[in-house]
Amino acid sequence: MKRIAARVKPLALGDRLVRRNPLVYPRARALFERLLAAPLEERRAVTGERLRAVLAAAARTPYGRRVEGKGDLSAWPLLDKEALRDDPTAFLGRGARLSVPASTSGTSGVPLRLRRSLASIAVEQAAIDTLLVAQGLDLGSARYAVLRGDDIKDPADASPPFWQSASGGRRLVFSSNHLKPETLEEFVGALGSFRPDCLLAYPTILESLCRLLRRSGERVQIPLTFTSSELLTPYARALAADLLATTVVDFYGQAERVNAAYSVSPGAYFFLPGHGCTELLHVGADDGDDVYEIVGTSLWNMTMPLVRYRTGDFVLLPAGLRDQELERIAYGLEPVPGILGRSGDFLVSPEGSRLMGIDHIPRDVENVVRIQVVQEAPERVRILVIPTERYSQADAARIGHNVSLKLPPSMAWSLELVEELERTPQGKAPLVIRRPGVDSAAIR
Known part of the structure; x- marks a missing residue:
């Protein structure tokens, strides 16, 4: 399944069949759009409905049977990364053969071996698209430039082009390893000719592009930028707004797909309702504020339904918040100032x-x-x-x-x-x- 998914992913057909699966994607889009405008009661009810199905699936896994998992979320133990790392097969539910394997190097360098259901892949894309459409992106005609970690060509090959066309010509995927002062003119020319509606970027690579642009006196206009997978600094957001004339949407998530948050302005991240069940676990204090670890339960990946998973990511909140205030934050009605460093950053x-x-x-x-x-x-x-x-x-x-x-x-x-x-x-x-x-x- 992984080979098939990898083969069709760069194609427009692969986009429609995998990431925007017509059996799942439209309903997920409608759900996210509804929940973003919904009050607490509706967000809570939808999460509870999804949670019942997920907990039932998780209870049938070897791990669920071992911990005697039931339908009450609070009765499940907290799940550490080490347990998933040591025995990933213990967390597999039904349909593993029709799932897509994934992995992450992890902060310790030891990879996590994960599996994602085809439905969860479409739901993840629906979540992202919902956020982009809210910023005015027309999904039917949008052109995307990609500046992430894609291996386009040998790093030793210094001859252009440093990009490849994908998705029927609607994506231009760049080799970030080749972005340097000597090649900036090629990158600027390609971006200018392609005229993307949206840039998909790692924050650090976005920073590199913008610093090179500023140093050279160049500017590129890209209406919308979507960043993920790394910490986006306020400096990088401001730099991109200046040099790309762009609105930056930053997306927080994990390879394990248990929780997500988004930001469209500095210092305000909202957990995405309907994506995962979010808990905030108090773990300490810092300079008068309270530190909470983000704990998530997947709502869509029935192939590997992770319950009360400790992400190793943290948020800093004012001391002494009441349970009702924390609940509004967990359901995305109130923001957190940002996502702090991971527990592996030691x-x-x-x-x-x-x-x-x-x-x-x-x-x-x-x-x-x-x-x-x-x-x-x-x-x-x-x-x-x-x-x-x-x-x-x-x-x-x-x-x-x-x-x-x-x-x-x-x-x-x-x-x-x-x-x-x-x-x-x-x-x-x-x-x-x-x-x-x-x-x-x-x-x-």
Whole structure:
């Protein structure tokens, strides 16, 4: 099934049969559009109806039988990534043969092996399309430029073109590995000729494009930009709005498809009603605010129905919110300011301790585009910084101060100004990279 899906995915026919399956997609679109305008009671009722079917399916899996899962969500235990990673087959329901395998490298470098039902793939596309249509995109005629992690050609091949046409000519898929000052003119020319209605991009690659445009004095007009898979910084959103004259829709989700949120303006993310069942698990406090982990239950993937899955992603909310206020947030009626760093964004000290809160290192540093922390060994860390034009020694001092609050004296660190961050084979630029062997020093 994976080979078939991969073969038809670039084709217009594949788009209609897989991502926009006519048996599922239209109803899902109608549901999302209805729920986005619905009051709390309707959002709660629809989620409850879907949840009953999902819990019944999950109870029939080997995992569900082991934990004696019933129809009451609160009776199910919280599900950690490690359990899914160690035995993914225990979470498989019916219809696995007619599903599509997927995987993620994960923050630890150990891949999760997942399966997605064909219906859940269409529902995911319906969720995304609903958000884009709300911003005025005409799905019937829209042209998309794609700037993500696609492997278009050998990175050593420096000759254009650095893109491929797909979906019957309605998509132009670029090789982000070839985006650099020497090739910018080719990219700008291709974008200008293609005239996309929407850009689909990883946030860090969007940043790279915009910084190159600003440096060269070029501009490109793209009405709408859809970002996902990485953290979108306020700086990147503002830069794109300036240099692309674009509205940015940022989408938060996971490979496990248990929860989703979206943002169309800085500092306001709304959980998407009807996509997953969201719980907010209080895990601590930070500078007077409360920290909640996002826990999600899939509402659509009957092939691998994950229940109360700990995403490892967090939100920061005012202290002391009541249950009624948290419920309105979980159902997407009130926003959260953003999605915080993942639980896998930690370093390992020479003594074996896991050092958390690494996403605090760029806190209050004004003139930085993005930071990445690379742990080469238990005792050695590199801080990679993409600076803005106004970056100064004061910013470096602030970074140093923040690092000193997180790293023990036994760890040496260096600060490096760079043009680009390190990327995974999937084309992403995570906050923390730990070299092979570092995790083995951690206390188990």
